[in-house]
Amino acid sequence: MTTSPTGLSTLICALGFMSQAAVAAPQAASAARSPEPDVHQITWLMPDSKVAGLGTGRSLGFSDRLVGYLSEHLPHIQHRSLVANSKRSWQLLARGEPVCIPAALRTPEREALAYFIDAQWVPPPQLIVRRDRVERVPRNGAGEVDLARLLSDSKLRGALFEGRSYGPHLDYLLKQAQGSSAIALYAHAGASDKLLNMVLADRADYTLDYNFMLRLRAPDHEAIQRSPPPASGPGGDADLLTLPVQGADEGMIGAMACPRNAWGMGALRQVDRVLGTPAGARFLREAVEGLLSPDIRRHYGPKIDAFYRERARPSKPG
16 A cells, blocks of 8 residues: 555635536436445545655654554555645545545535545634734734724735535635635645644644644644643644634534545545444544543533444445
8 A cells, every 4th residue: 555645634624616517417317226346446635735744844644544544454455655735635525536535524515526425523723823923813801803894904915725515604704705815725735734834834823734744743843832721711832822712612523535436435435444443443533532632622522422323333335
């Protein structure tokens, strides 16, 4: 098996290929009627972020570990890895290629292109902002960022990942601000890292990402925090801070996605036979939970427990 970089930051890719949706619908109907095909090989599309494993960045490890786990438990299938950014990944799925994404968020547009099975629980993204800009960020009385107001402020420069989903609420706000001169979109290799580096270098004022991304990057840059965020107040104690976003307080479900055709359905059914068990759910939980701060685990504990209880049972790709 070829090892490739990975990252949760992939938990969050989104691209609405509306033009392909009309093609995907008849493919899905055909898949439902057809017998399950033999799946001899799966090519896993891996994220291209340095944080996810290239250079000196610390690997998030989820996608790499997941593919390794599946290779061990599905030895009759050849598992290959291919580095691809989010935009390219969803173009390949839209074409019905025999490829899968190990960590993705569901969106209505994506559900027209792919089958999914749930794989992990992740916290909502937060705003990552330069410390010397934080006083200019509009916030409510609870200290949460008013993202709609922030996106309308052309004096503060945002840098975001093209093709990435940040969850329903944030995606809605970003869509409303589409075309804003305050936001620059990037889809280059290593873009996750590039955005954080841009904020550090004062080429942007803020971005959106998971709060644990700063801790994972600590070996790369002395300016980024080296310890977990405090239980209350803004996260971070260096040049970058993380702030919660108003309205984005629900955890998100990361899923595995394969093309919405007979092959994709068959591939996910094979995968679910491994993951839809107590052992599979335990693996999935342990692969992600170590990234979460104690405060996050306390706050969302009951929902995390409920998710993995359900994940320990077989599920149907949908």
